[in-house]
Amino acid sequence: MxxxxxxxxxxxxxxxxxxxxxxxxxxxxxxKADLLLQNADLYTITQGVLEDTDLLIKEGKIAAxxxxxxxxxxxxxxxxxxxxxxxxxxxxxxLGLVEVNSLPETQDYMELGKLTPxxxxxxxxxxxxxxxxxxxVSGVTTVFTQPRGGYFPGTAALIQLNGYTPDQMDAxxxxxxxNFPSAAKSGSYDSRTEETIQKEAEKKRDEINDMLDKAAxxxxxxxxxxxxxxxxxxxxxxxxxxxxxxLFIEVNAAGDILDAIEWVKERELDVVFTGVAEGWKVxxxxxxxxxxxxxxxxxxxxxxxxxxxDVSYTxxxxxxxxxxxxxxxxxxxxxxxxxxxxxxxxxxxxxxVEEALKAITIHAAEIFRVDDKLGSLEVGKSAxxxxxxxxxxxxxxxxxxxxxxxxxxxxxxxxxxxxxxxxDREMKPSE
Amino acid sequence: MQKKTYLSCIGIxxxxxxxxxxxxxxxxxxxxxxxxxxITNGLLENTDxxxxxxxxxxxxxxxxxxxxxxxxxxSGKYLMPGIIDAHSHLALEVxxxxxxxxxxxxxxxxxxxxFDVGIYRALAGGTTVSHAMHGSANAIGGQNVTLKHRYGxxxxxxxxxxxxxxTIKFALGENPTRVHGRGKNLQPRSRMGVEAVIRNGFEEALxxxxxxxxxxxxxxxxxxxxxxxxxNSRLETxxxxxxxxxxxxxxSYRADEIYMLIQVCxxxxxxxxxxSHVNEGFKVAPELAKxxxxxxxFADWWAYKFEVYYSTAYNAAILTKNGVITSxxxxxxxxxxxxxxxxxxxxxxxxxxxxxxxxxxxINPARQLGIDHLVGSIEVxxxxxxxxxxxxxxxxxxxxxxxxxxxxxYFDRENDAADQRLxxxxxxxxxxxxxxxxxxxxxxxxxxxFTGFGRNLFQHSH
Numbered sequence: 001m002x003x004x005x006x007x008x009x010x011x012x013x014x015x016x017x018x019x020x021x022x023x024x025x026x027x028x029x030x031x032k033a034d035l036l037l038q039n040a041d042l043y044t045i046t047q048g049v050l051e052d053t054d055l056l057i058k059e060g061k062i063a064a065x066x067x068x069x070x071x072x073x074x075x076x077x078x079x080x081x082x083x084x085x086x087x088x089x090x091x092x093x094x095l096g097l098v099e100v101n102s103l104p105e106t107q108d109y110m111e112l113g114k115l116t117p118x119x120x121x122x123x124x125x126x127x128x129x130x131x132x133x134x135x136x137v138s139g140v141t142t143v144f145t146q147p148r149g150g151y152f153p154g155t156a157a158l159i160q161l162n163g164y165t166p167d168q169m170d171a172x173x174x175x176x177x178x179n180f181p182s183a184a185k186s187g188s189y190d191s192r193t194e195e196t197i198q199k200e201a202e203k204k205r206d207e208i209n210d211m212l213d214k215a216a217x218x219x220x221x222x223x224x225x226x227x228x229x230x231x232x233x234x235x236x237x238x239x240x241x242x243x244x245x246x247l248f249i250e251v252n253a254a255g256d257i258l259d260a261i262e263w264v265k266e267r268e269l270d271v272v273f274t275g276v277a278e279g280w281k282v283x284x285x286x287x288x289x290x291x292x293x294x295x296x297x298x299x300x301x302x303x304x305x306x307x308x309x310d311v312s313y314t315x316x317x318x319x320x321x322x323x324x325x326x327x328x329x330x331x332x333x334x335x336x337x338x339x340x341x342x343x344x345x346x347x348x349x350x351x352x353v354e355e356a357l358k359a360i361t362i363h364a365a366e367i368f369r370v371d372d373k374l375g376s377l378e379v380g381k382s383a384x385x386x387x388x389x390x391x392x393x394x395x396x397x398x399x400x401x402x403x404x405x406x407x408x409x410x411x412x413x414x415x416x417x418x419x420x421x422x423x424d425r426e427m428k429p430s431e
Numbered sequence: 432m433q434k435k436t437y438l439s440c441i442g443i444x445x446x447x448x449x450x451x452x453x454x455x456x457x458x459x460x461x462x463x464x465x466x467x468x469x470i471t472n473g474l475l476e477n478t479d480x481x482x483x484x485x486x487x488x489x490x491x492x493x494x495x496x497x498x499x500x501x502x503x504x505x506s507g508k509y510l511m512p513g514i515i516d517a518h519s520h521l522a523l524e525v526x527x528x529x530x531x532x533x534x535x536x537x538x539x540x541x542x543x544x545x546f547d548v549g550i551y552r553a554l555a556g557g558t559t560v561s562h563a564m565h566g567s568a569n570a571i572g573g574q575n576v577t578l579k580h581r582y583g584x585x586x587x588x589x590x591x592x593x594x595x596x597x598t599i600k601f602a603l604g605e606n607p608t609r610v611h612g613r614g615k616n617l618q619p620r621s622r623m624g625v626e627a628v629i630r631n632g633f634e635e636a637l638x639x640x641x642x643x644x645x646x647x648x649x650x651x652x653x654x655x656x657x658x659x660x661x662x663n664s665r666l667e668t669x670x671x672x673x674x675x676x677x678x679x680x681x682x683s684y685r686a687d688e689i690y691m692l693i694q695v696c697x698x699x700x701x702x703x704x705x706x707s708h709v710n711e712g713f714k715v716a717p718e719l720a721k722x723x724x725x726x727x728x729f730a731d732w733w734a735y736k737f738e739v740y741y742s743t744a745y746n747a748a749i750l751t752k753n754g755v756i757t758s759x760x761x762x763x764x765x766x767x768x769x770x771x772x773x774x775x776x777x778x779x780x781x782x783x784x785x786x787x788x789x790x791x792x793x794i795n796p797a798r799q800l801g802i803d804h805l806v807g808s809i810e811v812x813x814x815x816x817x818x819x820x821x822x823x824x825x826x827x828x829x830x831x832x833x834x835x836x837x838x839x840x841y842f843d844r845e846n847d848a849a850d851q852r853l854x855x856x857x858x859x860x861x862x863x864x865x866x867x868x869x870x871x872x873x874x875x876x877x878x879x880x881f882t883g884f885g886r887n888l889f890q891h892s893h
Contacts, residue, residue, distance in 0.1 A: 102736035131734060185863040194861045253864050277866060301765050303864045305548050308849035309555040309768070334734035341772065344827030393827045396778035415733075418713065419745035419781065423752060428717045 028410035030162055034058045035408070036071050040079035040387065045086055045361045046376040055084060057383040060406030065379055077401070079387055085357075086376050087141025087384040087404065088392075089158075089364035090339045091294035092274055092329030095135060095143050096125035096159065096169075101333065110149040115211055117176045117240070118232040119154030121147050122166045131334045133413035136161040138337040139386040139399045142374060144294075144329070146177050146248075151208050153177050155236065156248065158368050160384065162404040173368040175248045175272070176240050180260045181205050184253035205263070212267065215241055240269070246369075247271045248294075252303065254281040261289045272367055274329070277303045280315045283322030292367045293319060296329040298342040310349055316359065317350020327364035328356075344393030353393070382406070455581050455589045457485025458838035460815060461496060465505035468824070470512055470793045470808040473786070480510065482815040485837030490811060503833070509823055511789065512809050513559025513816030513836065514770050517727040517796035518680070518707045518760035520564060521578070521767060522547040522590060527566035528573055532611050532619060532628045535599060535668035537573035539563050543587035549764040550582045550590075551851040554842040556768035557818035557831045558761075560592060562800055564707075565600040567682040568610040570619060570628040572600035574668065575680065577800055579816070579836050585853065596801035599672060601629070601681035603688040605738050626691050633699050636669035672701065678724065678801055679704040684738040686714035693722050705799040707760065710742040716753035724799050725756030729766075730773035731780070747791060748781020758796035775825040788825055 035057045042050040042065065056064040056074065099106035108124035125145060135143070146156030155174050163169035181204035185197055192200070215237035221228055222238060239245040251260045252275040264271050273279075274294045279286055286293065295316055302311045320326055328343055330336050339360060347356035365375025373382045383406040390397035402409040460482040467475040467490065479494040480487060520526050524542040528534045543563065553561065559580050565573035577595035584590065603625050612620025619625040642660040649657040671677050679696070683689050683706050693715070696704050702722070706712060709726040710733060712719055719726055728750065733742035743749075750757040759774050761767035774792045777783040783791075797807025806814050815838040822829040834842035 100734055100737050100740050130740075182864075185861045187863050187865050190863060197861070252866055275866075278864075299765065299769065301552070301768075301865060303866060304862050305852055306850045306855075306862060309552045309851070335731060338731070341776075341827060345769075345772075348828040348830055391827075395772070395775035395825065395827060396782075398779070398782075414741075415743040415745060415780070418741070418743040419749060422713045422716065422743075423745075423749050425714075425717060425753075429721050 028412060030404070030407040030409050032060065032406050033408045034074050034406075036069060036074040036076045037079045037084060037387070038069075038071075038076055040082050040084045042377050043083060043085045043357070044377040045358060046378060055377065055385075057403060057406050060383055062377060062379055062381050062383050062385075065377065077387075082387050082389060082400065083392075084377065084385055084387050085139065085392055086361050086374070086381075087386060087402070088139050088339055088343075088360045089327070089368070089374065090140055090143040090330055090336050090360070091327040091364050091367070092296065092331050093143045093145050093336050094148070094333045095131060095145050095161075095336050096127070096129045097121060097145055097147070098333045099126065099129060099131075109147050109153075111147065111154065114150040114207075115152050115233050116147075116150060116154055117152035118236040119147055120157070120174075121145050121154060122157040122159070122170060122174075125157070125159060125166050125169060127163055127165060127169060130414055131336070132161050133410070134334070134415055135336045136402055136404065136409055137399060137411050137413060137416075138340060139388065139392050139402060140336055140339045141384050141386070141402060141404050142171055143336055144173075144368065148177070148179075151179055151181070151204070151211070152233075152237070153179070155245070158370065160404050162407050162409060171368075171370060171374070173370055175246045176236060178208070178247055178249045180249050180251040180256055180263075181208065182251075182253055182256050183259070184256060205259075212237065212241070243270055248274050250274045252277040254278040257282050258285060261285060261291065264289070264291065275331075276319070277312070277315065279324070280311060280318040283319050283324060286319065287323035290325075292325040292327070294327045294329050294364075294367065295319065296342055297331050298328065298346045299338070313345050313349035316346040316356070317352070320351055320355050320359075325363060325367065326355075326359050327367050328359045340393050341395065347393060353391075356393070455579070455584070455837065456839050458840075459483050459500045460835060460838040460840075461494065461500045461502040462505050462510055462817070462819070463494075463502060465508055465510035465819070467809055468509060468511040468785075468789060469810065470786075470789055471810060472808075480809060480815075480817070482817075482835075482838040485815055485839070487809060487811055487813050487815050490809065503819070505819055507821075508832065509820045509829070510809070511557070511818055511820065511824055512793050512807055512813075513818055513834065514557045514792045515758075515796040515800070515802075515807060516553070516558050516561040516761050516767050516770060516792075517705070517758045517799050518564060518762045519553075519561035519767055520566070520762070521549045521553060521561050521764060523563050526564075527568040529566070529568035529610050532569050532607060532617065533571040533632050533665060533669075534565075534569050534573050535571050535632075535672075536664040537565065538576070539565055539573060540576040540587075540591060543576060543578065543590055545582075545584050545587050545590055546852075546854045548852050549767070550578075550580045551842070552764070553767045554580050554582060554834045555831060555844070556770065557820070557824070557834055558767050558770055559816040559818070559834060559836050560797075560800075560802070560806060561767065562598065562680065562760075562796075564680065567600070567602035567606040569600075569602060570607045570625050571632055571669070572602060574599050574677070577802065580841065581836055581839075582841055582851075583853065592802065594802070594805055597671070597677040598680050598800065599668065599677050601679050601683075601692070603681065603683045603692060604685060605736060606682065622685075622688050622691070625688065626695065629692070629695055632669055633673060633695075636666045636673060639663060639666040640670045640673075673699055675701070675703055677703070678799070680707050680727070680799075681705070682707050683712075684708055684710045686711040690715050690718060693718055697722060708739075708762070710739045710746060712755070713743060713746045713749040716750050716755055719750065720754040723755075725758070725795065726750050727758040727760045727796065727799060729762070730759050730776040744776065744780040747777045748783055751777075751783060751787055751791075752781070756795050756798055757791055758799055759791045760796070771820075771824040771829065771831075772827065775827070778825065785823075785825060 037055045054069040094109045097109040147154035158171040158173035159169040183201035218234040219238035343356040362375035365371040386402040467478040481489040528537045564575040575598045577592040611617040712726040731744040794807040797803035819833045
C-alpha cells in the first residue's frame with residue numbers, strides 16, 4: 001500500500017511536470033567524446049588508404065590508428081563498410097560574416113576605406129550563424145573566412161566550424177588580405193578605355209606601394225624602439241613586412257597575375273595568391289614563382305566570353321600539372337557545403353581525385369600552416385574528421401558523422417529540421 | 432543615287448527573306464550500344480537509338496540501316512534526353528519591362544539574342560531547351576519564350592521552339608514590392624498589394640472580355656451596333672490566361688504568397704500554373720500537388736535574401752514525395768551548365784532515386800512547359816534532343832561528351848574549338864573579364880531602383 005502510494009506520488013509528479021512543461025523536444029549539442037571508430041577504410045591522405053582499420057579519438061586528438069585496437073574503456077562506433085576522411089578545408093569564404101546577403105544589416109565582411117588591414121574577421125564571425133551547422137554536416141569542418149573590399153580589407157581567419165565563441169573556433173591562422181589592382185576590363189559595364197584602365201591600375205598600385213613604404217618606415221622605427229603613435233593600419237601592415245603575418249593577394253586576370261608575381265619579387269613578400277581564375281594561362285610562371293595558390297570557385301563561369309566553356313573546371317588541374325601548390329575555395333557563405341562538389345568537378349576535369357582531395361585537406365592545411373594538426377588522419381593530429389558511406393565528392397553519398405577537435409557534431413541543422421517537419425504534413429487540404 | 436538605294440533595299444530584302452526562310456535543320460543519327468536513360472521507361476543497357484529527320488524512330492538492339500547515317504559508337508556511355516531548364520534568362524537582350532506592375536503585353540520572343548555564348552555553354556552541359564523568362568520586377572510580367580539551343584544561327588526565330596505553348600511570368604514577394612512599392616511608391620508595397628494587383632488585373636480583363644462579347648452581340652443586331660472597345664494587348668493576354676491558353680510560371684518564395692496565388696487561381700478557374708523558385712514550397716506541398724502544375728526549384732540556393740532564409744535543400748525531395756510535379760531550374764548562366772549535378776544533389780538531400788532525380792531536369796520541366804509530348808524522354812516519336820555522358824549523369828565525375836537537338840550535333844567535347852563566339856566587336860581590343868558576377872539575372876535591367884538598398888542586390892537578385 002505504501003509502495004503504491006509512493007508510486008502514485010511519483011507518477012503524479014511526473015505527470016504534473018509533463019503537463020507544466022512549456023518546451024518540447026530535445027536539443028542535441030556537440031559533445032567531446034573518447035571513441036573508438038572500428039573497421040573503417042581510413043583515407044589518411046598522407047599515408048594512403050588503410051582498409052578495415054580502427055581509429056581512436058581521445059581528448060580531441062587522433063590517439064591511435066591500427067588494426068584491432070583494443071576497446072578497453074572506450075565507447076565503440078562500428079564503422080564497417082564506412083569511409084573516414086579528414087575534415088575538408090575551404091580556402092576562401094565569408095562564412096559567419098554574413099547571414100542574409102541582401103540585407104546590409106547582416107553583412108559584416110566589409111569596412112569603409114581602402115586601408116583597413118587591422119579589421120579582424122574573427123571579431124565579426126557569428127558562431128551561431130545558421131549556415132555553420134548547414135555547412136559542417138557535409139564534412140567541411142574548417143574554413144578560411146575573409147573580409148573583402150578596398151586594397152587591404154582586413155585580416156582573415158581560419159576557423160573550425162564548432163564553438164560558442166570566436167576564440168573557441170580559432171584554428172590558429174590569420175592572414176592579411178590584399179586586392180591586387182586589376183588592369184583588366186571588368187565586365188560589360190566597364191566603359192573605360194584601355195588607356196584609362198591601365199592608368200587607373202598603375203595609380204592604385206602606386207598607392208599600395210606608398211602604403212607599404214610607409215609601413216616599412218613604421219616597422220624600422222618600431223624595430224629601433226622608437227616611439228610610435230597609435231596607428232593600427234600601419235601596425236598590422238608592418239607585421240606583414242616583418243614576416244609575422246602572411247599576405248594573401250586576390251588576383252585573377254592573367255596579366256595581373258604576371259604583374260603581381262613581379263611585384264611580390266620586388267617587394268620580397270611572403271604571399272599566397274587567391275582567386276587566380278586565369279592561372280591556367282600563366283601556369284608555368286606561377287609554378288616558377290613558387291607562390292601557393294588558392295583557386296576557385298570551380299563551379300563558375302569562364303572569365304572571358306572567348307574562353308573554352310570548361311576553363312573554370314580545368315583551371316585547378318592545369319595549375320597542378322604545371323607544378324603549382326594548390327588549395328581550393330568556394331568563395332561562398334551559405335553554400336560552402338558545396339566544397340566537395342567543387343573539388344569533384346576539378347577532379348573530373350583534370351586534377352584527379354587524389355590531388356583534389358589533397359587540395360581541400362593537406363595542401364590547404366600546409367598553406368594555412370596548420371598541417372601539424374589538420375589535413376590528414378595521423379596520430380597526434382586533431383580529431384577533425386568525418387565518416388561517410390561512400391566517396392564524399394559524389395552527391396549521393398551520405399555523411400553519417402562529423403567530428404571537430406574531438407567534438408561529436410550533431411548531424412542536424414535547420415534544413416534537416418524543416419525536412420523532418422514538412423515531409424509528411426499532418427494537415428492536408430480538404431476537399 | 433536613288434537607284435543605288437533602291438538596289439540595296441532589294442538586297443536587304445532578300446537577305447531578310449533568306450533568313451526568315453531558313454528552317455532549323457533536322458538530321459538522321461544512329462547511336463549504337465549506349466546505356467539509354469529513357470526517363471519514362473527505365474535504363475536500357477546496350478541499346479541503339481535511330482533518329483530520322485530529327486525524330487526518334489526506333490529504340491532497340493542491333494539496329495541496322497541501309498545507306499549513310501551518321502553513327503556514334505556509344506559503348507559504355509550514357510545517353511539521356513536533352514536537359515530542360517524551366518527558368519532561365521539565357522539569350523535575352525533585356526529581361527525586365529519594369530514600367531508597370533502588370534506588363535502582360537510584352538514578349539520575350541521579341542528580344543531573343545542568338546549571339547549569347549551562354550547558349551553554347553548550356554549545350555556543353557547537356558541543356559537543350561530553356562524557358563527564357565521575363566524578370567521578376569512585376570506582379571504580372573511579360574510573356575516568356577521556350578527556346579531550343581540551336582546555337583550558330585543568326586536568326587532569333589530559329590531558336591524559338593514553335594510547338595511550345597504560350598507561358599507568362601508572374602512574380603510575388605520582395606521583388607515586385609521593392610521595385611514598385613519602395614522604388615516608385617506604387618502598389619504593390621506589400622504582399623497584400625501583390626494579391627490586389629493580380630485580382631484587379633483579372634477583373635479588368637473580365638470586363639474587357641465582356642465588353643467585346645457585348646460588341647460582338649451587337650454586331651449581329653445591326654440596329655443596335657455599338658462602338659467597339661479599344662483593343663488592349665495587355666488585357667487580351669490576361670483574358671487568354673483566364674481562358675487557359677497561357678501557362679503561368681510564377682516567381683515565388685514564401686508559403687503564404689504561394690498559397691495566396693493558388694487560392695486566387697482556383698477562384699478564377701485557372702489550373703495552368705507552375706511555381707518557380709518556390710523555396711518554401713515544401714510547406715504547402717499538399718496544396719501544390721493538388722491544385723497546380725507543380726514547382727520548379729533550386730537544388731540548394733538559400734539565404735541570399737530574407738524571403739529565402741527559411742529554406743531547405745530538401746525542398747525538391749519533400750515536393751517529389753508529396754506528389755508535386757517538381758523540376759530543378761537554373762535562373763543562372765552558370766547553373767544551366769550543370770543541371771545534371773543540381774539534380775544529383777537531391778540524392779544527398781532526401782535520397783531521391785536515379786529515376787526521380789533525372790525526371791527533375793527532363794520530363795517534369797517538359798510537363799510544366801507543356802512540351803512533354805515532344806521532348807523530355809527518349810521515346811519513339813519524340814524530338815531527338817539527346818546528350819551523351821561518359822559516366823552516369825548523376826555522378827560528380829560525369830562529363831557531357833556530345834549534345835544533339837533534332838538529331839543535329841551542336842556540341843562535341845572532342846572536336847569543338849575553344850572560342851565559340853558568333854560575333855566579335857572588332858573595335859574592342861580589350862576583352863572584358865567577368866568574375867563571378869552577373870550570373871543571376873531575374874532582376875536585370877531594374878538595378879536603377881536599387882540605389883540605396885544595399886550593394887549586393889545586383890549580385891543576388893533572383
